[in-house]
Amino acid sequence: MFKTRFTETFGVRHPIMQGGMQWVGRAEMAAAVANAGGLATLSALTQPTPQALADEIARCRELTDQPFGVNLTLLPTQKPIPYAEYRAAIIEGGIRVVETAGNNPGEHIAEFRQHGIKVIHKCTAVRHALKAEQLGVDAVSIDGFECAGHPGEDDIPGLVLLPAAANRLSVPIIASGGFADGRGLVAALALGADAINMGTRFLSTRECPIHPQVKAAIRAADERSTDVIMRSLRNSARVARNAISQEVLAIEARGSATYADIATLVSGLRGRTVYEQGDTDLGIWSAGMVQGLIDDEPTCEELLRGIVEQAQGLIRKRLEGLLSD
Incomplete structure (x- = not known):
């Protein structure tokens, strides 16, 4: 077991988070991750209406008694999204953790905090993370250039971005982009993060509600794909x-x-x-570059347990063994 500011702040067993994952972050996915000891998230905008999100929150509660959150991505869209109603569904659903991403989350952070909800904001740059910290978030998720989805426009990989963020932030940091195993967890902790966030890795798990051919394509791909x-x-x-x-x-x-x-x-x-x-x-x-490290389809329980055990083994057997008097 690892004890970090992340596990203590969000009340989970492992310093591992499941990303928002549009079209994928449904109840069966989130419940499996939560039951395995990670911080799981439902994707709010995967649901077509705020009422559908409320129903999905209720469905997830039937599948797990562990903490889980909701990802609320703030998009610049031509068709208005009823964010206030989605936010109300999250609050009324008793959710205790929200991950925001995209546009400035200021108004949402203030409302969530009033209801005792902890907020994580996803960022692709240190300057954005500092702004989120000023707005009162409880943690930031830092996306390196390796990540799936939107990596920002600065092209800074995690190896540099994470310690740069750790040098300037006081809130817990979740490392995102390029993580799939215990080696990545150890590296992230060494670089100053308190947890890792994974999306692509969770696509190839038994509980992930996507077509088997997509999972097979991820396993067949390499880091250049x-x-x-x-x-x-x-x-x-x-x-x-x-x-x-x-x-x-x-x-x-x-x-x-x-x-x-x-x-x-x-x-x-x-x-x-x-x-x-x-x-x-x-x-x-x-899909992220990390698909080049994925070659199996474990359950979420097997995946998280394997990551933690591999990380512990690396620290005890390899890293400590490199030290000399």
């Missing part, structure tokens, strides 16, 4: 390399591409179809 799209629009996203991501990059390479030029290709609904039907070329779907 991702693309960073939408860089020309300053909305970079790391996704699994497929026919659609290559088409998006070709459009961007022509110059002067607008979002309208690629909107139908990067539609989130197409990404959901990938997870449901198993055809990995149907749309854009998130």
Whole structure:
């Protein structure tokens, strides 16, 4: 067992968090991680309405008696999202931990804190993490350039970003991007983090509610099998390399591409179809470089136990053994 500021702050057994995971962070996924001793999150915007989120929170409670949270991603969208209603569903559902991501979470942090809810904010830069700390978050999740989804525009990998954040922050830090095993956990702790956050690694677990062919594709991929799209629009996203991501990059390479030029290709609904039907070329779907380290499909219990045991073994057998008098 590891005892860190993360485990103490959020009341979980292991310093391991399951990311928000759009279209994936459902009750069966979150409950499995929670039961295994990690901090699990439901994805609020995976649910089509605030009432659907309330129902999913209730469903998750039927599957676990352990703590779990909700990810609320704040998006710049053409169609307004009823964030106040989603927030109310989270509060009324008795959730004690929320992870925010995306746009400035100030108003949401203030409201959640009034109801005794702890807030984690996901950041891709130290300057953003410092702002989140000023707004009163209880922890920050720091995404390095290796991560799936949106790595920001600075291209700073975790090896530099994590200690840079640890040098300046006082709240607990969750390391995100590139983590899959005990080696990553030990490295993150050494760099100043208090826990690791994983998304891609959880895609290839027994309880993950996606098509088996997508899980198989992750296991077959290597660390080079991702693309960073939408860089020309300053909305970079790391996704699994497929026919659609290559088409998006070709459009961007022509110059002067607008979002309208690629909107139908990067539609989130197409990404959901990938997870449901198993055809990995149907749309854009998130995957990190870490897929090159994934070659099995354990249960969440087996995964978390294996990570912790491997990390303990590395510290006791390898790292201590390197010390000399």
